[in-house]
Amino acid sequence: MATIEDVARRAGVSQSTVSYALSGKRPISADTRRRIEKAIEELGYRPHAGARALASARTDVIGLMAPLRTGVDVNVIMQFVAGVVTGASRSGYDVLLLTQDEGSVARVTSSSMVDALVVMDVEDDDARLPALQNLRQPAVLIGLPTDPHGLSCVDLDFAQAGAVAVRRLVAAGHRSIALIGSPAEVVSRHTSYAERMTRGFVGACEAAGAAYLVLPTAASAAGAVASVDRILAMMPDVTGLVVHNEVALPHVISRFQMRGRGVPDQVSVVAVCPENVAVSLPSPVTSVDIPAESIGQIAVEMLTGLMKDPSRGEVRLVSPRLTERGSVHEVEVVTGA
Amino acid sequence: MATIEDVARRAGVSQSTVSYALSGKRPISADTRRRIEKAIEELGYRPHAGARALASARTDVIGLMAPLRTGVDVNVIMQFVAGVVTGASRSGYDVLLLTQDEGSVARVTSSSMVDALVVMDVEDDDARLPALQNLRQPAVLIGLPTDPHGLSCVDLDFAQAGAVAVRRLVAAGHRSIALIGSPAEVVSRHTSYAERMTRGFVGACEAAGAAYLVLPTAASAAGAVASVDRILAMMPDVTGLVVHNEVALPHVISRFQMRGRGVPDQVSVVAVCPENVAVSLPSPVTSVDIPAESIGQIAVEMLTGLMKDPSRGEVRLVSPRLTERGSVHEVEVVTGA
DNA sequence: TTGAAAGCGCTAACAG
DNA sequence: CTGTTAGCGCTTTCAA
Numbered sequence: 159m160a161t162i163e164d165v166a167r168r169a170g171v172s173q174s175t176v177s178y179a180l181s182g183k184r185p186i187s188a189d190t191r192r193r194i195e196k197a198i199e200e201l202g203y204r205p206h207a208g209a210r211a212l213a214s215a216r217t218d219v220i221g222l223m224a225p226l227r228t229g230v231d232v233n234v235i236m237q238f239v240a241g242v243v244t245g246a247s248r249s250g251y252d253v254l255l256l257t258q259d260e261g262s263v264a265r266v267t268s269s270s271m272v273d274a275l276v277v278m279d280v281e282d283d284d285a286r287l288p289a290l291q292n293l294r295q296p297a298v299l300i301g302l303p304t305d306p307h308g309l310s311c312v313d314l315d316f317a318q319a320g321a322v323a324v325r326r327l328v329a330a331g332h333r334s335i336a337l338i339g340s341p342a343e344v345v346s347r348h349t350s351y352a353e354r355m356t357r358g359f360v361g362a363c364e365a366a367g368a369a370y371l372v373l374p375t376a377a378s379a380a381g382a383v384a385s386v387d388r389i390l391a392m393m394p395d396v397t398g399l400v401v402h403n404e405v406a407l408p409h410v411i412s413r414f415q416m417r418g419r420g421v422p423d424q425v426s427v428v429a430v431c432p433e434n435v436a437v438s439l440p441s442p443v444t445s446v447d448i449p450a451e452s453i454g455q456i457a458v459e460m461l462t463g464l465m466k467d468p469s470r471g472e473v474r475l476v477s478p479r480l481t482e483r484g485s486v487h488e489v490e491v492v493t494g495a
Numbered sequence: 496m497a498t499i500e501d502v503a504r505r506a507g508v509s510q511s512t513v514s515y516a517l518s519g520k521r522p523i524s525a526d527t528r529r530r531i532e533k534a535i536e537e538l539g540y541r542p543h544a545g546a547r548a549l550a551s552a553r554t555d556v557i558g559l560m561a562p563l564r565t566g567v568d569v570n571v572i573m574q575f576v577a578g579v580v581t582g583a584s585r586s587g588y589d590v591l592l593l594t595q596d597e598g599s600v601a602r603v604t605s606s607s608m609v610d611a612l613v614v615m616d617v618e619d620d621d622a623r624l625p626a627l628q629n630l631r632q633p634a635v636l637i638g639l640p641t642d643p644h645g646l647s648c649v650d651l652d653f654a655q656a657g658a659v660a661v662r663r664l665v666a667a668g669h670r671s672i673a674l675i676g677s678p679a680e681v682v683s684r685h686t687s688y689a690e691r692m693t694r695g696f697v698g699a700c701e702a703a704g705a706a707y708l709v710l711p712t713a714a715s716a717a718g719a720v721a722s723v724d725r726i727l728a729m730m731p732d733v734t735g736l737v738v739h740n741e742v743a744l745p746h747v748i749s750r751f752q753m754r755g756r757g758v759p760d761q762v763s764v765v766a767v768c769p770e771n772v773a774v775s776l777p778s779p780v781t782s783v784d785i786p787a788e789s790i791g792q793i794a795v796e797m798l799t800g801l802m803k804d805p806s807r808g809e810v811r812l813v814s815p816r817l818t819e820r821g822s823v824h825e826v827e828v829v830t831g832a
Numbered sequence: 833t834t835g836a837a838a839g840c841g842c843t844a845a846c847a848g
Numbered sequence: 849c850t851g852t853t854a855g856c857g858c859t860t861t862c863a864a
Binding site: 202205227262269294 | 496539541542543544545546547548549554556559563564569570572573576577580581584589590591592593594599602603605606607608631714715716717720745746749753775776777
């Protein structure tokens with residue numbers, strides 16, 4: 159492998175000139191620059207990442223902690239990851255994929271393997287928070303812990319998402335609304351998005367005086383079937399449905415159909431899920447988008463901001479956007495006697 | 496951050512002694528070792544990854560090219576990735592996540608960011624192959640290109656998987672069998688697993704004298720419905736089904752049900768998918784497992800082998816294993832007049 | 833606009 | 849069993 163010294167020799171300049179030509183940190187005459195570029199080209203030179211990291215104390219690598227255990231929301235997770243990778247590469251960073259275990263944060267940060275961290279799947283009272291707060295490197299969380307003190311966070315505003323979904327149904331006249339939510343494991347693990355979603359849903363139902371039901375639902379066809387059957391048992395007059403569970407969604411719809419309640423004729427549905435999930439159903443579903451990929455990109459943007467100016471910490475909640483796809487029908491509003 | 500020099504001073508030894516104590520590359524007296532460990536502990540010392548990479552020409556990082564665009568087989572992809580990360584961390588490696596674009600292989604290898612590469616989603620005649628063959632670093636492909644010349648590969652033996660699935664159905668007396676396969680995009684992109692699967696399926700059907708039908712199927716509920724309807728139109732006497740499409744699977748089953756053919760009473764099903772997909776259906780499905788996670792781990796093991804001895808290239812096809820879950824029923828074999 | 837040279841923190845000869 | 853020391857390839861001050 160060619161080194162910067164080889165390049166310098168070949169271009170007839172000093173190492174530092176090559177270095178500066180590469181970094182653009184000082185002006186280089188057009189002629190010199192041309193000779194350097196030629197030498198680089200001919201030698202196929204690439205700076206050695208380790209040497210650069212040693213000398214400059216930066217690695218141009220971002221660490222990403224992602225929940226890889228398959229199961230719930232694989233789509234959403236993959237889209238977050240894709241967003242982070244895209245955003246990183248756009249800003250000249252690579253991404254080091256870390257496992258969830260607590261040790262790896264300390265390992266990669268204190269051995270200077272990464273310049274910054276993105277942490278996904280944050281719990282209310284996440285065990286990793288103290289470690290993250292005492293880091294030389296900045297960190298951005300995707301999610302929202304109870305106390306984000308000193309940490310930057312970005313997430314969809316799930317409370318708003320729940321409220322927006324309900325309000326859409328209420329506006330169409332629905333007054334008995336059920337929430338098919340995240341699996342019970344997610345809720346009990348206190349990953350806050352499920353709670354925020356529920357809070358928004360409940361708040362909007364109460365504000366509208368609508369009857370409501372909240373059912374955490376396993377991310378499987380079986381879970382969907384069980385929840386639909388329970389809804390029909392507990393709330394037989396249900397006409398509106400908010401589904402925040404991408405795996406269950408299609409099965410919920412077909413189960414309602416099977417139980418004699420067609421969507422959207424007898425039951426209106428608003429999903430909260432990534433767009434691609436909502437559009438690829440047999441008949442597309444009106445949904446509040448989870449813009450996972452752009453949230454991933456935003457996380458990286460926040461990180462590059464923090465690396466320039468560490469005081470720029472902030473919490474960013476992305477506003478939800480509802481897209482009509484025809485799965486909500488107007489109902490006759492029965493006015494009280 | 497403490498450096499190795501700080502540790503050495505505090506322990507009253509030389510830098511090299513600390514280095515050797517850490518690497519175990521030469522014997523250290525018990526007493527010295529204890530003092531060093533104490534100093535490391537007290538200072539919270541961690542070797543600087545860049546410095547180490549520069550001096551030793553190894554990074555202990557493996558590059559992983561994974562298809563992050565969501566869609567088909569997200570589960571399978573995540574499990575591959577999880578397997579690679581697990582395997583890597585078990586062998587003391589970290590994982591750098593690369594995008595699919597061709598440039599990144601050259602970038603991370605020639606700047607010495609990684610010691611080795613795992614490449615997923617390999618196509619028959621993959622554009623990245625030439626670049627991979629001329630690398631200082633070893634590479635393992637997950638998948639099987641047409642000409643794996645000089646490259647190590649690992650994958651499920653999809654031809655066998657197809658055959659095993661068919662033979663199970665044939666053994667139960669089925670003679671009209673359909674394959675619900677990967678989406679047409681996958682097939683036309685020539686990712687070889689779809690073709691190998693089809694070849695195994697067709698071969699086994701012909702060997703058994705069974706009628707068969709192959710239907711590439713979109714990874715969506717809509718795709719499933721369309722394929723089921725086509726099967727019933729083209730092969731009304733179908734009784735056996737092989738499904739190699741994890742997204743379509745549940746919808747295929749419920750569509751058959753809806754069309755009056757219950758699984759397994761009227762139609763027997765063998766899926767080819769990860770175990771967790773097969774078991775989490777409303778009623779579990781007999782399946783040929785895609786052991787994605789262990790294939791990911793095997794890929795890393797092959798890599799560590801190659802790093803010790805680069806001549807150890809090989810192609811490994813993991814034998815499929817079928818697990819009974821009750822979705823295959825015996826049929827009366829109608830003997831010819 | 834350019835060059836010389838001092839590190840960055842570690843590994844691995846070489847020497848004892 | 850341990851110490852001395854020469855790099856690894858780059859960035860960045862200092863000096864011109």
